[in-house]
Amino acid sequence: MTLLSLNSSSLDNFLLQKLSRVIGHAPIRIVLPSGSEICPRDATPAGTLVIRDRQTLLRIILSPEIEFGDAYTEGRAEIDGDMVEVLAAVFRALSGRNPGSWFARLSSKLLERTQANTLHGSREHIHRHYDLSTDFYKLWLDSEMLYTCAYFESPSVSLEAAQIDKMDLVCRKLQLQRGERVVEAGCGWGAFALYMAEHYGVRVKAFNISQEQLAYARATAKRRGLADCVEFIEDDYRNIRGTFDVFVSVGMLEHVGTENYPALREVIHSAIGNSGRGLLHFIGMNRPRPLSAWIRKRIFPGANPPTLSQMMPSLFEPWNYSVLDVENLRLHYAQTLRHWRNRFERSTDRVAQMFGEQFVRLWRLYLAGSEAGFVAGSLQLFQLLFAGSECRQIPWTRAHLYEKLQPAKQEAKWMHAAS
Amino acid sequence: MTLLSLNSSSLDNFLLQKLSRVIGHAPIRIVLPSGSEICPRDATPAGTLVIRDRQTLLRIILSPEIEFGDAYTEGRAEIDGDMVEVLAAVFRALSGRNPGSWFARLSSKLLERTQANTLHGSREHIHRHYDLSTDFYKLWLDSEMLYTCAYFESPSVSLEAAQIDKMDLVCRKLQLQRGERVVEAGCGWGAFALYMAEHYGVRVKAFNISQEQLAYARATAKRRGLADCVEFIEDDYRNIRGTFDVFVSVGMLEHVGTENYPALREVIHSAIGNSGRGLLHFIGMNRPRPLSAWIRKRIFPGANPPTLSQMMPSLFEPWNYSVLDVENLRLHYAQTLRHWRNRFERSTDRVAQMFGEQFVRLWRLYLAGSEAGFVAGSLQLFQLLFAGSECRQIPWTRAHLYEKLQPAKQEAKWMHAAS
Numbered sequence: 001m002t003l004l005s006l007n008s009s010s011l012d013n014f015l016l017q018k019l020s021r022v023i024g025h026a027p028i029r030i031v032l033p034s035g036s037e038i039c040p041r042d043a044t045p046a047g048t049l050v051i052r053d054r055q056t057l058l059r060i061i062l063s064p065e066i067e068f069g070d071a072y073t074e075g076r077a078e079i080d081g082d083m084v085e086v087l088a089a090v091f092r093a094l095s096g097r098n099p100g101s102w103f104a105r106l107s108s109k110l111l112e113r114t115q116a117n118t119l120h121g122s123r124e125h126i127h128r129h130y131d132l133s134t135d136f137y138k139l140w141l142d143s144e145m146l147y148t149c150a151y152f153e154s155p156s157v158s159l160e161a162a163q164i165d166k167m168d169l170v171c172r173k174l175q176l177q178r179g180e181r182v183v184e185a186g187c188g189w190g191a192f193a194l195y196m197a198e199h200y201g202v203r204v205k206a207f208n209i210s211q212e213q214l215a216y217a218r219a220t221a222k223r224r225g226l227a228d229c230v231e232f233i234e235d236d237y238r239n240i241r242g243t244f245d246v247f248v249s250v251g252m253l254e255h256v257g258t259e260n261y262p263a264l265r266e267v268i269h270s271a272i273g274n275s276g277r278g279l280l281h282f283i284g285m286n287r288p289r290p291l292s293a294w295i296r297k298r299i300f301p302g303a304n305p306p307t308l309s310q311m312m313p314s315l316f317e318p319w320n321y322s323v324l325d326v327e328n329l330r331l332h333y334a335q336t337l338r339h340w341r342n343r344f345e346r347s348t349d350r351v352a353q354m355f356g357e358q359f360v361r362l363w364r365l366y367l368a369g370s371e372a373g374f375v376a377g378s379l380q381l382f383q384l385l386f387a388g389s390e391c392r393q394i395p396w397t398r399a400h401l402y403e404k405l406q407p408a409k410q411e412a413k414w415m416h417a418a419s
Numbered sequence: 420m421t422l423l424s425l426n427s428s429s430l431d432n433f434l435l436q437k438l439s440r441v442i443g444h445a446p447i448r449i450v451l452p453s454g455s456e457i458c459p460r461d462a463t464p465a466g467t468l469v470i471r472d473r474q475t476l477l478r479i480i481l482s483p484e485i486e487f488g489d490a491y492t493e494g495r496a497e498i499d500g501d502m503v504e505v506l507a508a509v510f511r512a513l514s515g516r517n518p519g520s521w522f523a524r525l526s527s528k529l530l531e532r533t534q535a536n537t538l539h540g541s542r543e544h545i546h547r548h549y550d551l552s553t554d555f556y557k558l559w560l561d562s563e564m565l566y567t568c569a570y571f572e573s574p575s576v577s578l579e580a581a582q583i584d585k586m587d588l589v590c591r592k593l594q595l596q597r598g599e600r601v602v603e604a605g606c607g608w609g610a611f612a613l614y615m616a617e618h619y620g621v622r623v624k625a626f627n628i629s630q631e632q633l634a635y636a637r638a639t640a641k642r643r644g645l646a647d648c649v650e651f652i653e654d655d656y657r658n659i660r661g662t663f664d665v666f667v668s669v670g671m672l673e674h675v676g677t678e679n680y681p682a683l684r685e686v687i688h689s690a691i692g693n694s695g696r697g698l699l700h701f702i703g704m705n706r707p708r709p710l711s712a713w714i715r716k717r718i719f720p721g722a723n724p725p726t727l728s729q730m731m732p733s734l735f736e737p738w739n740y741s742v743l744d745v746e747n748l749r750l751h752y753a754q755t756l757r758h759w760r761n762r763f764e765r766s767t768d769r770v771a772q773m774f775g776e777q778f779v780r781l782w783r784l785y786l787a788g789s790e791a792g793f794v795a796g797s798l799q800l801f802q803l804l805f806a807g808s809e810c811r812q813i814p815w816t817r818a819h820l821y822e823k824l825q826p827a828k829q830e831a832k833w834m835h836a837a838s
Contacts, residue, residue, distance in 0.1 A: 095739055095808050153816060286808070287736035308742055309731040317706035320514055322796060323727055326745035331813060377741060377808055389514050389705070389796055394750060397572060402821040 012036035012054070018061050024093030028086055032057065046089035047081025063104050069294030073362040083364070084338075087372035095378060108293045115302040117257040119236055123209050125255065125301040130210035134189070136354055140343035145189035145216070148251035148281065149333040149381045159339040162332075167195040170250065172401050173325065173385050174279055175393055176200040180245040183207070183271050185237040186252025190217025190230070196248075197229040204230045205244070207237055238263050244271045247278035254283040254305040261314035269319050274388040277324075280315075283333075284308060284380045292369070299366050308382065316386055324394065325385040330374045333381040337371035431455035431473070437480050443512030447505055451476065465508035466500025482523045488713030488788075492781040502783070503757075506791035514797060527712045534721040536676040538655050542628050544674065544720040549629035553608070555773060559762035564608035564635070567670035567700065568752040568800045578758040581751075586614040589669065591820050592744065592804050593698055594812055595619040599664040602626070602690050604656040605671030609636025609649070615667075616648040623649045624663070626656055657682050663690045666697035673702040673724040680733035688738045693807035696743075699734075702752070703727060703799045711788070718785045727801065735805055743813065744804040749793045752800040756790035 016030055016038040027043035031050050039045060051057045056076040059067040071077035079086050115121065134145075141147055142163045150162035151169050170192070176182070178201035187193050187206035190213070196202050208214050214234050221227045237252065238260075247268050256264055272278060283305040290296075291303050308326065316323060344351070344367055348360045373379035387394060435449055435457040446462035450469050458464060470476045475495040478486040490496035498505050534540065553564075560566055561582045569581035570588050589611070595601070597620035606612050606625035609632070615621050627633050633653050640646045656671065657679075666687050675683055691697060702724040709715075710722050727745065735742060763770070763786055767779045792798035806813060 092809075151816075153818070155815065286739050286741050287732075307731070307736065309728040309736065312726070312728040313706075317726065317728065320705050320796075322705050322747060322749075322799060323745065323801075324747045326742060327817065328741060328743045330741075331815060377739075380741060382742075390511075396574070396750060397570075398746065398817070399572070399821045402818045 009034060009036055012057075013038075015054070015057050015061065019057065019064075022061055022064050023090045026090040026093035028089055045081075047079060047083075047086035049086065050078040050080060052076045052078070063107055063293075065104065065293045066107060066297055069292075069298060069362075069365060072365050073298070073358050075358075075361065083368040084372045084375060087369050088376040091372055091376035091378045095376065104293070108290050108296075111293055111296050112290065115296060117255070117260055117302045117304075119238065121302060122236060122255070125303075126209050127211075129300055130188075130213055133354065134212055134216050136351065137189075139347040139350060140340050142339075144191040144195075146191050147188055149329055150336045150339075151329065152332055152335050155335060159336065162336070163191075164195075167192050168199070169401060170248065170279055170281065170383070171196055171200050173383065174246055174248065174277060175395060175400075176202050176246065178202065181205075181243070182246040182248060183240055183242070183244040185240065185247070185249040185267075186255070187213075187217065187232065188251070189213045190220055190232060192248075192250055193217070193230045193232070194221060194224060194226050197226050198224070202229075202246075205233060205240075205242065206230060207233050207235055207240055209234065209236055237267060240267050240271055242271065243273065245276050247272050247276065249279075250281040252282070253280050253311065254303055255300070257302060257304045258306060258310055258314070261311060265315045265318060268315070269388075272388060274319070274390040275392065277385070277387040277391050277393055279383060279385050280311075281383045282306075282311075282381070284311075284382045286377065286380060289378075292373075295366065295369070298362060305379065308384075320389040321386050322389065322391075322394075323384065323386055325383075325398065327383045329381040329383060330377065330379065333379070334371050334374035337367055337374065341367040341371060428453060428455055431476075432457075434473070434476050434480065438476065438483075441480055441483050442509045445509040445512035447508055464500075466498060466502075466505035468505065469497040469499060471495045471497070482526055482712075484523065484712045485526060485716055488711075488717060488781075488784060491784050492717075492777050494777075494780065502787040503791045503794060506788050507795040510791055510795035510797045514795065523712070527709050527715075530712055530715050531709065534715060536674070536679055536721045536723075538657065540721060541655060541674070544722075545628050546630075548719055549607075549632055552773065553631055553635050555770065556608075558766040558769060559759050561758075563610040563614075565610050566607055568748055569755045569758075570748065571751055571754050574754060578755065578762075581755070582610075583614075586611050587618070588820065589667065589698055589700065589802070590615055590619050592802065593665055593667060593696060594814060594819075595621050595665065597621070600624075600662070601665040601667060602659055602661070602663040604659065604666070604668040604686075605674070606632075606636065606651065607670070608632045609639055609651060611667075611669055612636070612649045612651070613640060613643060613645050616645050617643070621648075621665070624652060624659075624661065625649060626652050626654055626659055628653065628655055656686060659686050659690055661690065662692065664695050666691050666695065668698075669700040671701070672699050672730065673722055674719070676721060676723045677725060677729055677733070680730060684734045684737060687734070688807075691807060693738070693809040694811065696804070696806040696810050696812055698802060698804050699730075700802045701725075701730075701800070703730075703801045705796065705799060708797075711792075714785065714788070717781060724798065727803075739808040741806050741808065741810075741813075742803065743806055744802075744817065746802045748800040748802060749796065749798065752798070753790050753793035756786055756793065760786040760790060 012032050012034050013036055016036060019030060020038050027040040027045055029037060029039045029045040029048040031037040031048055033052060056071045068077060142160045144163055146163040150159060151166035152162040153165060176196060180202045182196055182202045182204045184193050184204055184206040187208045193204045193206035197204050214232050217232045221230050285305050285307050288307055288310060291305055296303055352360050431451050431453050432455055435455060438449060439457050446459040446464055448456060448458045448464040448467040450456040450467055452471060475490045487496060561579045563582055565582040569578060570585035571581040572584060595615060599621045601615055601621045601623045603612050603623055603625040606627045612623040612625035616623050633651050636651045640649050704724050704726050707726055707729060710724055715722055771779050
């Protein structure tokens with residue numbers, strides 16, 4: 001039997017079988033306009049994938065990540081049921097397997113080539129995502145504008161509180177002391193830099209290459225009377241100069257790319273030497289895998305979440321740095337994304353006015369897909385605390401992270417004001 | 420000027436300079452019988468190294484680790500002052516440098532070759548250290564006979580309490596549930612296996628290849644009425660069979676050797692599959708380095724503490740396991756060793772009766788050197804919690820590790836008795 005000898009419905013069935021294999025026989029129903037469908041035999045389907053035409057079906061089989069993403073964005077594919085559950089089912093089914101066909105792997109590699117994180121490349125990449133429009137991000141981020149994983153003491157905590165708790169958790173992991181000098185690489189809209197200064201009395205230099213974010217950060221610093229303690233610098237992490245007690249970076253490492261880890265390592269060492277300490281908060285992987293090609297093509301150009309074993313040898317071993325603490329917060333990122341997605345869905349009319357209907361679908365898939373990635377475990381979120389070989393501020397235990405520190409924080413605030 | 424044209428004192432001075440370079444110009448005084456000495460110029464010396472004859476001096480220069488260890492054991496070298504401080508000063512001075520001369524590196528490599536951790540080799544190695552005599556270890560370990568790093572809630576906690584707290588910390592990290600099946604690889608004298616069964620109501624299979632330890636463990640299980648819940652098996656970790664909810668190993672990985680990580684990985688996966696979880700507690704390094712050649716030659720044949728980035732790719736990545744939590748407890752191992760050393764020093768008469776004076780000196784150096792290694796940071800102690808890709812018992816936060824759980828533990832004990 002060849003493709004040519006098939007009647008239309010047999011061809012559809014053949015292609016559905018093929019697609020089912022491509023998505024690891026995930027327990028989802030797949031439906032075509034012809035009425036042909038494939039349904040899992042032994043499991044309740046997590047939901048239904050509707051594909052609007054045969055050409056789309058063929059393209060998805062050939063390059064599933066990019067073509068499904070684009071088809072969904074353009075309305076040529078649809079998900080019926082809980083989007084996160086459907087996508088998580090696919091991610092789980094694919095989790096034990098090597099990545100895709102030769103064609104998909106080749107496209108992925110080519111994308112990597114064209115998206116190198118040079119000084120210029122990084123600026124382009126960051127501009128494309130983070131400079132979309134602060135008004136857009138305001139629609140669905142928390143009021144402090146934190147666009148990184150929050151920390152939920154329990155799942156019922158609000159996003160606003162969980163973002164504050166995340167910032168405080170990082171400060172406590174770093175055991176920030178009043179008067180210390182902190183450098184932050186990749187500071188977003190500046191909330192964390194300002195939090196450290198306000199609540200822990202430290203002086204911060206915060207780097208970012210997103211113009212729009214920095215303008216917002218500087219305005220906030222001024223409004224809150226913190227412009228003297230926090231300096232926002234529009235420059236690449238590779239151009240960080242000066243000496244500091246602490247290096248911190250929340251949500252930047254996944255944009256750096258393994259090829260730039262030696263440069264980042266030298267920046268860290270030149271900043272904090274052998275006696276300082278630092279924390280990296282980043283999206284990572286269980287094993288070396290390129291991030292979804294669609295996400296890299298349409299959302300985060302140049303993104304490259306590493307495994308722990310990819311980042312440790314380049315970043316820490318040459319300077320004999322110690323890894324003190326690694327915490328995996330992937331369920332917290334799933335929860336954070338759930339909040340963002342709910343807020344986003346309540347603002348889709350406004351988003352459509354700003355960027356059009358396709359943009360709404362693109363971001364819906366990106367947010368749901370990211371949530372599914374953290375739910376299924378294809379993505380991890382690591383907070384990694386490290387110290388130079390001569391660091392004297394090694395915490396004795398981690399118990400201090402779990403004490404209620406509100407009164408102490410109030411005092412720190414006061415101390416800073418008096419300094 | 421050649422060596423031959425030097426007078427005796429010039430030669431000694433030349434060799435002292437040479438030795439000072441070999442130990443990284445560590446701030447210690449070195450004295451020879453001739454009266455020649457070298458003293459740090461810019462720092463208070465951490466103590467004095469006395470070398471009894473020129474031949475010893477020459478040998479230490481050529482192969483410092485092994486020759487200094489043997490010279491100290493045989494009384495041809497002495498340390499005046501705080502032994503841990505002196506050794507830590509040397510380790511710190513060497514921490515930024517590549518390991519030793521070509522001769523020292525070659526000896527180290529040869530040792531590695533002759534000490535391969537085959538099934539037979541491992542049995543020999545473990546026998547040599549752990550079967551010395553339970554009576555000997557009783558002299559200086561805690562009453563539960565735990566020969567691994569304790570967990571001190573604060574530095575003033577007793578060793579006995581800190582060992583109990585360590586066991587409980589590991590149980591809480593693993594979130595052990597009543598009735599679960601646990602496999603322990605390398606169970607020492609059995610204390611932890613018994614603790615898990617008694618306080619968390621789990622069923623344990625515990626593997627060890629040290630006969631003397633196992634005899635002790637079985638007798639204890641019988642005495643405490645736990646022989647039904649804990650099975651002690653005299654076999655290599657490579658021969659673990661059966662399925663379990665949890666894999667745990669405290670203080671074994673550093674004896675496994677990187678070449679056996681693939682075998683260990685398959686053992687773990689066959690034991691807990693994709694849904695289980697596990698914890699490895701092990702001595703590690705900041706960067707790949709062979710353990711002191713003297714320690715491997717005289718104390719721990721075949722020992723090989725890995726870096727995190729050496730063990731993760733072999734042990735976790737192929738099966739898509741997640742790293743959930745890494746805690747570095749090196750200061751706790753320094754504190755544990757301080758307790759052991761103090762107890763050991765109070766029992767040296769008895770130890771000398773059992774094994775002779777040289778054995779006392781050998782163990783004094785081993786205990787002080789290990790303590791110095793953890794103080795200086797040449798050694799790390801990692802507790803690493805991991806989970807299979809389908810594990811449903813991912814802790815939401817780590818706060819439960821720091822709650823006072825005594826009443827709950829009592830209840831767990833009761834539940835087990837009733838089961």
